[in-house]
Amino acid sequence: MGEQPAAASGAGPREDPRRVRSRARLLDAATTLLVKGGTEAVTIDAVTRAAKVARATLYRHFDSGTELLAAAFGRLVPPVAVVAEGGDLREQLVSLLTAQAKLIEEAPMQLTAMCWLGMGPGLGDNADRPELRSLRRHIAEQYRLPFDRILAGPAARELLGDMDPDLVLAQLVGPVVFTRLATLPPLGPDACARIVDDFLRARALPEGD
Structure with a gap:
């Protein structure tokens, strides 16, 4: 797996859709575990089991459980607050x-x-x-x-x-x-x-x- 070659037209490289899907499954599993059980619930074994992927697949996306947990947090942190303009x-x-x-x-x-x-x-x-x-x-x-x-x-x-x-x-x-x-x-x-x-x-x- 990995990135596909750039198209002849000059478009940028496009990531293998299988890789995109496996990463999404891992993050879906990690965020669900994080919400339900906190940081201690987000273990390599628990995530791979919930996502139904091999440990080797996880390590192709994330160097460690720490990076996986950081990515899961990133999904859950809400967007920047918006304040209406005007007023003193x-x-x-x-x-x-x-x-x-x-x-x-x-x-x-x-x-x-x-x-x-x-x-x-x-x-x-x-x-x-x-x-x-x-x-x-x-x-x-x-x-x-x-x-x-x-x-x-x-x-x-x-x-x-x-x-x-x-x-x-x-x-x-x-x-x-x-x-x-x-x-x-x-x-x-x-x-x-x-x-x-x-x-x-x-x-x-x-x-x-």
């Missing part, structure tokens, strides 16, 4: 943070993926493997991109001046993540508005600067 800086941040809090509460798989990456393979010898890089990028985009779009705008620059994006993300999203990890009551719109107000009050430049 505070309104946009409150809307985005409220959306993020709801997403974490209702579909916390990206939080599970963050914990898995941070406490295990994301820090070890496998950290630079393709599936792990892809998962880290996916999670980062989930949290970063919507905030980056807002904070890069002229209103944010005028009110807040130069800022460290990583610190801003920690200050705004950190309480939401901590609340979920600590199994505290979820943060609703009023709490998210308070977090944003406290952030803006602490970070706003003095008048005249």
Whole structure:
């Protein structure tokens, strides 16, 4: 198996459909096991048995069980939150943070993926493997991109001046993540508005600067 030669017309290489199907079956099995039983359920034996493929086939797609699990997480992490344009800086941040809090509460798989990456393979010898890089990028985009779009705008620059994006993300999203990890009551719109107000009050430049 493997990629087929490029067509004479100059089209790019097309992957063998049998390879595509076997990878899809492996990921279907891995994601089902992950949802039902957590990370410990996603073993090589369990996945190959559920997908009805040989171990050798799995290893043609994934170098290890760690890469397979990262790919399964990547399937389950939801897309980037979308915030409607318009409104002032505070309104946009409150809307985005409220959306993020709801997403974490209702579909916390990206939080599970963050914990898995941070406490295990994301820090070890496998950290630079393709599936792990892809998962880290996916999670980062989930949290970063919507905030980056807002904070890069002229209103944010005028009110807040130069800022460290990583610190801003920690200050705004950190309480939401901590609340979920600590199994505290979820943060609703009023709490998210308070977090944003406290952030803006602490970070706003003095008048005249």
